[in-house]
Amino acid sequence: xxxxxSCIALDHDLRLVALAGTVCILGAVAVIHLLSRCHVxxxxxxxxxxxxxxxxxxCAVWSTHFIAMLAYQASVPVAFDLTLTMWSLIGPMVxxxxxxxxxxxxxxxxxxxxxxxxxxxxxxxxHYVGMTAYRVDGIVEWRTxxxxxxxxxxxxxxxxxxxxxxxxxxxxxxxxxxxxxxxxVIGLHFTGMTAIRIIPLRLSETSMSPETFQxxxxxxxxxxxxxxxxxxxxxxIDTRTRTENYNQLLKMATTDELTGIPNRTAYLERLQxxxxxxxxxxxxxxxxxxxxxxxFKDINDAHGHSAGDLVLKTIAxxxxxxxxxxxxxxxxxxxxxxxxxxSWHGLKPRPQQQSIIAAxx
Numbered sequence: 001x002x003x004x005x006s007c008i009a010l011d012h013d014l015r016l017v018a019l020a021g022t023v024c025i026l027g028a029v030a031v032i033h034l035l036s037r038c039h040v041x042x043x044x045x046x047x048x049x050x051x052x053x054x055x056x057x058x059c060a061v062w063s064t065h066f067i068a069m070l071a072y073q074a075s076v077p078v079a080f081d082l083t084l085t086m087w088s089l090i091g092p093m094v095x096x097x098x099x100x101x102x103x104x105x106x107x108x109x110x111x112x113x114x115x116x117x118x119x120x121x122x123x124x125x126x127h128y129v130g131m132t133a134y135r136v137d138g139i140v141e142w143r144t145x146x147x148x149x150x151x152x153x154x155x156x157x158x159x160x161x162x163x164x165x166x167x168x169x170x171x172x173x174x175x176x177x178x179x180x181x182x183x184x185v186i187g188l189h190f191t192g193m194t195a196i197r198i199i200p201l202r203l204s205e206t207s208m209s210p211e212t213f214q215x216x217x218x219x220x221x222x223x224x225x226x227x228x229x230x231x232x233x234x235x236x237i238d239t240r241t242r243t244e245n246y247n248q249l250l251k252m253a254t255t256d257e258l259t260g261i262p263n264r265t266a267y268l269e270r271l272q273x274x275x276x277x278x279x280x281x282x283x284x285x286x287x288x289x290x291x292x293x294x295x296f297k298d299i300n301d302a303h304g305h306s307a308g309d310l311v312l313k314t315i316a317x318x319x320x321x322x323x324x325x326x327x328x329x330x331x332x333x334x335x336x337x338x339x340x341x342x343s344w345h346g347l348k349p350r351p352q353q354q355s356i357i358a359a360x361x
Contacts, residue, residue: 028177031056103162
């Protein structure tokens with residue numbers, strides 16, 4: 001642990017380390033939210049969300065890794081193998097799609113842990129393929145113990161992060177999942193970096209300047225953040241659409257189509273709620289007033305159903321308006337059947353209140 005901290009503090013540009021950490025945390029926020037969407041969707045929709053999650057996850061981890069690599073001060077000329085660098089991003093990202101798709105679709109209790117563990121293996125592959133692409137003028141020695149520790153950190157923290165996500169699907173900001181995923185990525189990288197020792201040879205006199213490293217790091221961060229923000233925006237748009245659709249369906253299910261006031265379903269739910277409220281608080285008073293309109297059938301017969309509907313709508317609007325002014329939220333109007341019902345409850349037993357409301361109606 002001390003060697004890892006020393007590696008970060010002494011062998012890295014701390015400004016770029018802070019940039020890498022920022023990208024990692026923002027990426028973790030996007031990944032955890034997108035992952036929760038994978039859990040609640042089915043069929044082709046889950047394929048799309050799994051693909052989007054894999055892209056966001058791969059870009060977040062790869063950007064963190066590459067920026068942190070640029071932060072490493074090797075004291076020798078450094079270059080990157082472009083082919084291996086690109087494969088370190090594309091290969092693990094492609095592998096993550098089926099892992100996330102099948103893992104989030106399984107109902108087994110162990111599925112989130114297994115999925116997170118496999119993702120930990122994938123991001124470990126990303127890291128060490130990327131390390132293979134890191135060319136230095138020197139001999140690179142690897143310490144096996146730190147390599148094993150770095151992979152175990154990625155697997156364990158990844159499994160815990162995915163487990164936390166599966167348990168808190170309705171959480172607006174799963175801080176535990178975000179922290180665990182960030183820990184998996186950061187722990188993997190810097191423990192892995194502690195594993196290397198470079199013996200300088202100075203075979204080349206050309207080396208990238210610190211300004212070049214910083215420019216590459218900023219460009220990588222910008223590209224990674226664009227992908228991360230795209231994923232978050234997709235999640236937010238989908239969440240808003242789902243909320244609007246749910247509210248619309250709920251309104252249709254609990255509102256009388258003609259009058260726009262609560263229907264039988266909503267009436268029974270409110271009635272049950274107020275009965276339970278009065279049972280818990282004996283000082284509360286509760287009353288239901290039924291309204292029947294005399295000779296309403298004559299209106300339908302003489303002027304047609306459209307006239308009858310207009311009468312019902314007008315009466316409902318007037319009564320609802322008067323109740324709102326008179327007793328605020330303590331009263332409600334509903335249409336459980338062909339007739340109307342109004343209910344009222346108060347904090348103190350005041351029998352005259354129901355009489356006043358009945359007289360007003």
